[in-house]
């Protein structure tokens with residue numbers, strides 16, 4: 548349909564504060580506060596990625612298959628700590644979780660080391676509210692590299708802090724699990740992300756320190772980080788836009804596959820409160836939804852929020868790029 552340019556003003560996810568929608572930064576035309584490099588981070592991330600390449604080599608040449616399986620398990624658990632935890636539960640409140648599930652997700656989240664839940668959720672709320680502006684921590688209009696990892700290598704744009712102050716975080720301040728995860732983060736995170744992943748293979752199946760460290764810890768951590776970052780870079784650049792053609796976030800199957808179901812990013816930016824972070828059923832490349840549904844069955848998750856199909860269909864007709872055609876049988880496709 549030819550509705551791609553119609554203004555979108557009815558949804559919080561796409562509401563952009565025109566006051567702060569500034570020129571995207573261009574090379575050679577940056578204000579002096581931009582690209583204040585943080586060398587500590589650059590050095591650590593260069594080491595991490597070199598160690599991860601070595602770990603990938605060891606994975607095929609000398610590590611035990613148990614260690615490889617362990618790395619895969621850690622990837623899946625830490626992914627859930629981000630997707631089902633920091634993202635869909637805490638940042639978006641798209642469902643509610645009882646204490647045991649919150650504890651489990653907070654623990655998984657520590658394995659992923661992507662900053663504490665509070666910091667992650669605040670950055671993410673700012674990202675949705677001020678998408679593709681200087682107040683967006685990983686503003687994708689600054690290019691693939693910046694939105695992928697560059698934003699973690701330099702000082703934040705002052706607008707992030709300024710606009711971030713206005714974000715309501717009171718719900719998370721009241722969550723004791725989030726509070727304690729933050730309070731003890733610098734003790735718990737190194738244990739969960741680095742010590743435990745390395746020591747378990749050494750203790751339980753006699754793996755060498757070298758294999759355990761480079762495969763289960765360095766490679767697994769770098770891999771999980773990059774899969775997450777692809778949501779900010781690739782899924783903000785490439786893919787179809789059936790729900791809103793006027794925004795950058797897109798439906799990207801490859802990203803969904805690597806990021807436990809978080810690649811359906813056009814839908815997610817239009818309907819961020821949907822616990823599935825995607826429209827289509829059948830768990831299409833969406834293990835996180837499967838996990839939340841399972842938790843709902845055992846009563847640990849409840850109040851799962853979603854969007855009625857009619858609302859989605861209308862929105863597609865109004866603002867989508869016409870790449871998705873809904874069937875009219877009343878069932879979800």
Ligand code: ST9
Nearest residue numbers: 585626629661670699702703708711712774775778806809
């Ligand atoms: C990592 C995070 O990798 C990845 C997040 C990805 C998000 C993806 C989202 C996509 C959707 C979900 C998909 C999930 C898919 C998962 C798939 C899994 C397979 N509002 O930070 P500072 C304040 S982390 C309000 O030092 P600098 C702040 O409170 C990797 N205020 O800024 C502070 O105030 P005060 C590991 C804010 O100095 C002040 O500003 N971690 C906000 O510019 C300064 O804060 C790292 O590498 C806000 N939003 O430094 C660490 N933000 O002084 C990386 C900040 O009063 N971080 N403030 O306390 C750093 O080293 C630094 O933050 C920095 C910026 C160098 C990047």
Ligand code: ZN
Nearest residue numbers: 778779796812
């Ligand atoms: Zn996004």
Ligand code: ZN
Nearest residue numbers: 671675815819
């Ligand atoms: Zn989100």
